[in-house]
Amino acid sequence: MARIVRFHRHGGPEVLRIEEVEVPQPGPGEVRIRVKALGLNRAEALLRQGRYIETAVLPSGLGLEAAGSVEAIGAGVEGFALGDAVSIIPPRSMVRWPAHGEVILFPADLVVKHPASLDWPAAAALWMQYLTAYGALIDIAKLGQGDVVVITAASSSVGLAAIEIANRVGARPIAVTRSSSKAQALLDHGAAAVIASEEEDLEARLAELAGPQGVRVVFDPIGGPLFVPLTAAMARGGILIEYGGLSPEPTPFPLFAVLSKSLTLRGYLVHEILGDPTRLEAAKAFILDGVKEGAFRPVIARIFAFDEIVEAHRFLESNQQFGKIVVTL
The missing domain is CATH 3.90.180.10 (Medium-chain alcohol dehydrogenases, catalytic domain)
Structure with a gap:
């Protein structure tokens, strides 16, 4: 028993x-x-x-x-x-x-x-946090050197894994969290910058931090009204990967931003990786290498x-x- x-x-x-x-x-x-x-x-x-x-x-x-x-x-x-x-x-x-x-x-x-x-x-x-972040950022978005990636709900286990993965491939992770109480911990964990979405103008801060190149990748489990400032800050051809629906509010479709910048809004579940043996083996190898080298903790x-x-x-x-x-x- x-x-x-x-x-x-x-x-x-x-x-x-x-x-x-x-x-x-x-x-x-x-x-x-x-x-x-x-x-x-x-x-x-x-x-x-x-x-x-x-x-x-x-x-x-x-x-x-x-x-x-x-x-x-x-x-x-x-x-x-x-x-x-x-x-x-x-x-x-x-x-x-x-x-x-x-x-x-x-x-x-x-x-x-x-x-x-x-x-x-x-x-x-x-496994859950690193597989989820890997599947979105590496397998789908092909995140790489110099890319700006915005990670919302950044203090979650998946958000923290995403920060480490972004740094490992040379991308620049901007962490978004609700209040500034976790800002220093996120910076210590490797975020290039932190935005407190309930205390700052998210769209303006993203435009300031991303610069003229804009945000190529957004990794978000929240949805809701955040879609408007997030997509406004994205670069032409950028991709927003949605892996949750934590917001209790409706999620608007940012039509003008999507059309004018040819954005991709992509729903994602980690089951995509779990259900494909080839992709899962690649993910496991990436994660285990990161653990062994001390990049993932x-x-x-x-x-x-x-x-x-x-x-x-x-x-x-x-x-x-x-x-x-x-x-x-």
Whole structure:
């Protein structure tokens, strides 16, 4: 028997329960993992609330990220040994492959032996943020030397990963956050400049910081009214990649900016990378190289104990964090 996180109805963090279930032996192509740490993401909160792109079958498990040691290996699985330290690539379905529990079963092709330089919390915080940022900035936008990239929600784990990726390829990351309270931390993390969107004129500051070349890439999970100043500051032929919809307000279509500057507005989910083995292998190689060379260092906002999973979700929804929330076992 093992304890896992489940919910029997949709709602706030209080609907989460830790329940004992039997975890079977791994089937062909599967690995059973004794979990040491879990990473929390907005997606888990949305699934719990009934607002995610995937529909939960109640009672439902949840979770996209975990790290631990290999406990059992199914038939046909090669490249792993009992006791190996591993982390998991986020599955395309967390209802089918929930990661938040003491013991989990996962397809072997989503299990990675991560660099020894990562401790359990960092390993559990690695894949979702860097895969999401890599897929948008490198795979799709082809971000490169000298490009100006605007990263909104910059203090999120994905935003911080995007700053590191931009610096690694020689681009210039401009971080956008709501208030100036996190500005210095973002500068320390590698942002070339920081704009507090609730305290400054976003369009004017972007025009000032980007200069005559303009912003070639925007990486945004918010939407809403921000589309107007963001696209106004973009360069001809620029691309805005939208990977979320956090704003409760309608998102206007900036017709004049799109037409006059031949802009691309592109919706994106990390599932594009996860569902393509060739693109996923390229992403894994890029990320692992960055970790090994010290360019990528997951930022941990706060660590909770497994029994504090409800409190961890409450903190996730508070928007106070700088980086990833991790739960340890």
